[in-house]
Amino acid sequence: xxxxxxxxxxxxxxxxxxxxxxxxxxxxxxxxxxxxxxxxxxxxxxxxxxxxxxxxxxxxxxxxxxxxxxxxxx
Numbered sequence: 001x002x003x004x005x006x007x008x009x010x011x012x013x014x015x016x017x018x019x020x021x022x023x024x025x026x027x028x029x030x031x032x033x034x035x036x037x038x039x040x041x042x043x044x045x046x047x048x049x050x051x052x053x054x055x056x057x058x059x060x061x062x063x064x065x066x067x068x069x070x071x072x073x074x
Contacts (some may be wrong), residue, residue, distance in 0.1 A: 038046025
């Protein structure tokens with residue numbers, strides 16, 4: 001979908017309990033990044049920390065682990 005926006009950013013919000021836990025998600029984020037879209041991840045709770053950190057890194061975004069959503073940056 002084409003969007004006329006100055007910045008395109010996707011936020012992945014999860015409890016980190018991914019059904020397969022595979023690094024297929026890294027490939028997907030890499031392809032999204034080639035479209036000019038950055039990707040950040042938010043982990044509520046604590047599960048697959050390494051995968052979400054790597055997704056944000058590959059996506060050119062940020063990684064936010066938290067148990068308290070009010071602590072997230074606006």
